[in-house]
Amino acid sequence: MRVDVVTIFPDYLAALDLSLVGKARKAGLLDLRVHDLRDWTTDRHRTVDDTPFGGGAGMVMRPDVWGRALDDVLGSADDDAPGHLVVPTPSGEVFTQRHAEALAGEEHVVVACGRYEGIDARVVDRARAAGHRVSEFSIGDYVLNGGEVAALVMIEAFGRLLPGVVGNPHSLVEESHGAAGLLEYPVYTKPPAWEGLDVPDVLLSGHHARIERWRRDQALARTAARRPDMIAALDVAGLDKADLTVLAEQGWTVDSGRLRPVAE
Numbered sequence: 130m131r132v133d134v135v136t137i138f139p140d141y142l143a144a145l146d147l148s149l150v151g152k153a154r155k156a157g158l159l160d161l162r163v164h165d166l167r168d169w170t171t172d173r174h175r176t177v178d179d180t181p182f183g184g185g186a187g188m189v190m191r192p193d194v195w196g197r198a199l200d201d202v203l204g205s206a207d208d209d210a211p212g213h214l215v216v217p218t219p220s221g222e223v224f225t226q227r228h229a230e231a232l233a234g235e236e237h238v239v240v241a242c243g244r245y246e247g248i249d250a251r252v253v254d255r256a257r258a259a260g261h262r263v264s265e266f267s268i269g270d271y272v273l274n275g276g277e278v279a280a281l282v283m284i285e286a287f288g289r290l291l292p293g294v295v296g297n298p299h300s301l302v303e304e305s306h307g308a309a310g311l312l313e314y315p316v317y318t319k320p321p322a323w324e325g326l327d328v329p330d331v332l333l334s335g336h337h338a339r340i341e342r343w344r345r346d347q348a349l350a351r352t353a354a355r356r357p358d359m360i361a362a363l364d365v366a367g368l369d370k371a372d373l374t375v376l377a378e379q380g381w382t383v384d385s386g387r388l389r390p391v392a393e
């Protein structure tokens with residue numbers, strides 16, 4: 130998979146040389162290229178921003194500079210592997226594991242990192258009009274200074290899903306936000322007793338079916354406590370009797386084929 134990142138702070142992306150994503154790059158699983166947007170400026174000061182039309186605070190990134198950069202990096206929509214343009218922005222759709230899974234299936238992703246008050250809106254309009262797929266993603270309901278941290282988040286999220294990046298692919302299956310639609314159960318390692326805190330007996334029992342049931346119960350209870358929105362989104366058809374018992378203990382009941390809080 131090829132990923133291009135365009136930014137005015139290329140050094141910010143150096144973290145992608147570390148850990149599993151760094152290994153994926155070295156192994157050739159991820160062809161990651163980081164570009165300095167200022168390479169597409171034409172003036173002596175290498176200017177990438179200007180004042181906003183309509184007035185107001187801050188500066189806006191110029192469309193002409195971004196247009197030249199994306200023409201080079203994104204390519205044409207008719208190319209063999211045209212880039213899927215990803216624009217981090219707090220006004221975008223919230224980025225989730227489903228988006229990470231979809232991006233992991235792409236051949237070429239281009240991330241355009243904004244700064245200041247963001248990128249002139251015509252840049253995205255023009256890429257869409259040229260036939261490119263464009264996704265504007267927010268990594269959460271808060272405002273960062275620039276798109277670089279969001280790019281790191283998204284590249285790590287989809288990069289680890291590429292075949293061969295995570296050593297044991299099974300470890301991806303039961304994770305939070307996976308196909309089960311639940312948060313992961315609590316995890317423990319050695320020593321079994323530590324500062325008066327014991328690992329739950331069932332995990333030391335060697336009884337696989339009981340361990341699996343305990344983990345499922347914990348995942349359901351934890352999700353109900355922390356993310357009721359995820360419980361409400363569960364498909365009731367995928368839940369067994371034991372699941373419904375745990376959910377009932379957490380205050381959820383099935384009503385007209387949907388899970389609803391009892392107090393609702």
Ligand SMILES: C[S@@+](CC[C@H](N)C(=O)[O-])C[C@H]1O[C@@H](n2cnc3c(N)ncnc32)[C@H](O)[C@@H]1O
Binds near residue numbers: 216218247266
């Ligand atoms: C200061 S922000 C611009 C905020 C913009 N004026 C607004 O209110 O929507 C500068 C850049 O940081 C990035 N950014 C900030 N918060 C983000 C978030 N929650 N998710 C993704 N990118 C974000 C975007 O690239 C954005 O263009």
